[in-house]
Amino acid sequence: MFTRSKERENQRKTSLTLLGFLILAWVSSIESRFVVEKNSLRVTSPDDVKGTYDSAIGNFGIPQYGGSMAGTVIYPKENNKGCKDFSDFSISFKKKPGQLPTFVLLDRGDCFFALKVWNAQQAGAAAVLVADDVDEALITMDTPEEDSVSAKYIENITIPSALIERSFGDTLKKAVKKGDMVNVNLDWREAVPHPDDRVEYELWTTSNDECGVKCEMLMGFMKEFKGAAQILEKGGYTQFTPHYITWYCPQAFTISKQCKSQCINHGRYCAPDPEQDFSRGYEGKDVVVENLRQLCVFKVANETRKPWVWWDYVTDFQIRCPMKDKKYNKDCAEGVIKSLGIDLKKIEKCMGDPEADSDNPVLKEEQEAQIGKGARGDVTILPTLVVNNHQYRGKLEKGAVLKAICSGFEETTEPGVCLSDEIETNECLDNNGGCWEDKVANATACKDTFRGRVCECPLVNGVQFQGDGYSLCKPNGPGKCKINHGGCWHESRHGQTFTACVDHEDTCKCPPGFKGDGVNSCEDIDxxxxxxxxxxxxxxxxxxxxxxxxxxxxxxxxxxxxxxxxxxxxxxxKSTWAAVWLSLIGLAMIASGGYLFYKYRIRQYMDSEIRAIMAQYMPLDSQTEIPNHSDDRA
CATH class of the missing domain: 2.10.25 (Laminin)
Incomplete structure (x- = not known):
């Protein structure tokens, strides 16, 4: 028995070693083409540091795509690598009212990038700059492999971060230590360039739902983002394309048990074993087949001009056919396809034969798409979102992704879903964004958008306010007096209220009995x-x-x-005589009316009698003359 268990363990180790080798060979073959997403960091002061420098956006947090952020750089004297909680050093980066946001500069090393940013965020930082500790080309700061500890803070990081070169970091540290105020502007507008009236984006995903925290994050995002994605697609605002990563098995191992369990089409298209254990559960080829099926669902739906149906299929499949319930199979998938009214025969034709010793056109196209062309670079991370051919860096969360996509539209052309409360910047929460505010009327000119706050006079209870939005907004038009008396003077005494507001007037006018400008005051006239x-x-x-x-x-x-x-x-x-005279006048009018009516009726009767008598002796003009027949005798 001991020998069998030892053999089984040796087989497992061999299989995992082979799996690791295959994945390493695949990653190594494409890693050299990986392109780091850069964005500009502009120093506005002091003069000797002023200029524009490169930085690499972190692959976590929420970059403000389509906008920029100004702040002041602080380099902590203690815990300058940010690996410990700043509260242990009594350090806080929270800004005071009217103060610029704080950009915390930290050194690279000793702990994960994400932990540094999390500790700075907890201390009140608005953004984090990490200075490299070696002279090298910039890399993308990525999240570590999640464990129970790191997963807890990684998903809650909301501030943006960027890696800067070592030499630039040293320059900033010297300026801060000299006591200079170092002001910087971090700009994300170039991260999603060339905005127009349609945004093209793609999501590199997988149907595997048993790969830990990242898979759970991906599945949650798919469900949350489905509604917004379908609205954008149905309105013609976006062109979305799903993609799936596969790798191939080296020729020397195609007949091995490991490759056969992870690959289809004789080792051409492979996926890692979901449990990374070849002796139990689902196999990698199960994932490849389902990925292929989802690609074909998109292609068939796209042919019927309904590409958004893909979102219905993948979310329904996640709910109805999860691996943990042992329902991740062909029968369950086809049940979902039939429920959505998709042509199953077309899906089967698109998928082809997974046992054939030949290329699969759909999966071959996917492998070619993995290789980056131009600025995008190769896709190496799952999940990966690409917007306007630029890899998205940030939290895979509905609001954050929607901001990135919406920033690809020209201003004023973005669809309504981009102006929803879900993706507002919340800049209005701080000092009302510097806009006009009337606390009595509960009205503000500050409006959060995904691009940042704007100051626009509001519409309150059907009444439009007018003004510059910064220092003045006044209600205008019908109903304006219902809202804080239209901004005019008003006062109440002893249960009686007077106001200088008049709905149909553009200016404030003191009411009768008062005098003044009508805006600031109205004084009682004695x-x-x-x-x-x-x-x-x-x-x-x-x-x-x-x-x-x-x-x-x-x-x-x-x-x-x-x-x-x-x-x-x-x-x-006087009142009595007035009543008498009114009565007499009334009686006289009634008598006169009766007499005139009587006279009219008598006159009409006499006219009719006279006409009847005269008609007997001579014909009237209106009567036909009676013919005389006496002259007709022969």
Whole structure:
């Protein structure tokens, strides 16, 4: 029994050694063509350092594609490699109100790039620059192989980072140590160049869902990004293409058990064993076949002008056919295909025979696509996103990826999905982005976009504000007085409110009884003091806020329209006679109307009688003359 287990262990070690050799040979063959994504880092001060320098975007965090970030460089006196928590050294990089964001400069070495950036982010850094420790060409800072510890912080890194050359790093350190204020501008706009009205992007992915944290991240991204991707594709805003990496088995090993389990088409197209254990679970060739099927789903869907159906298939397959439930197979896949109404026969024809000793046109095309042409470089990392032929560097998360894609559109041509709250920059959370704000009306001119904040007067409850957006925004048009009284003067006293706002007026006007500019103030007019009311000899005037009260002495009654006092009995008599006269006038009008109607009816009756009598003696113009037949006798 011991001998058998030892043999099994030796076979396993041999298989893993062969697997490692094959993967190493594949990576080595393409590594020399890998192209590092660079972006500009511009120093604006001090003068002796001013200029533009190269930096390499980190492959984690969230670069601000399509925009730039200005900040001040700080080089910590302690923990300058950033491998420990900065709170242990009582160091904080959090900026104060009105202060530029902090760019922390750290040295390379002793720990993972991602850990350095995470520690700086926790201390309040807005971005991290890592200075190389050797003189060499820039490389891309990548994430380490995730374990339970690193996976926890890698997925939560949100600030951008970049590697800079050793000589440039030394220059920055000297300037900071001298006490100079080192201001820099990190620009990502060139990372996705040539914006136009359509963005082309591709995702290098895999159907394998048992490769650890990276596979889980990829599967989660696919599900989250599906909706946005389909909106962009259906609207014709993007052209998306999925890709799958395969490698080939060296000729000398094609008949080995390991290559047979990992490859199809006699070693031409291979994928690593999902569990990296040839004695159990799924085999690498299972992954290759499913990858091929997903490619064919895209091709068939694209032929019917519905390429977005690919997103439905891959997400449905992830849910319905996972490896952990032992459903990762042909039957489950075909069930998904049928449920989406895709022609299964066309899929089978596209896939061809995986046992054939010949090239598969679809997979051969994929292997050729892996080799970079031009600026992109070879694809070496799974998953990899390529936007406008430039490799995306950053967190594989819906909002971050959408920003990168949206930055490929010219300004004002981006689709609505690019202006959603999901990908806003949140610059308005800090001092309202320096824009106008009215806390009483709960209105602000600051608006976050994926390109950065803009100051535009808002639309609040159907009322459009107008102004420069920075220092002034005023409500305009119908309904403006409902919002903070249109920015005009208003005041309440004793349950009574007056306002200088008038909906149909462009300017503020003090209401009757007040005087002033209508914007800052309206003062009560003392009608009594200025002798504008109650001028009769028996009148007594009392000023009120916004009006006045007049009264008369004794039993006199004030008549406001005539500004005079009359006795109450006279007023009553006047009212009585007025009522009598109104009654008499009414009766007279009724009698006159009745008489005129009676006279009209009598006149009409007499006219009809006279016409009847005259018709007996002579024909009227309107009657036909009766013929005389007496002259017709022979």
């Amino acid at each position: 009608e009594c003091k200025e002798k504008l009311a109650c001028q009769c000899s028996d009148c007594s005037c009392k000023n009120t806020w916004g009006s006045y009260d007049c009264s008369c002495s004794g039993d006199l009654l004030y008549m406001k329209d005539h500004d005079t006092c009359i006795s109450k009995s006279a007023a009553q008599a």
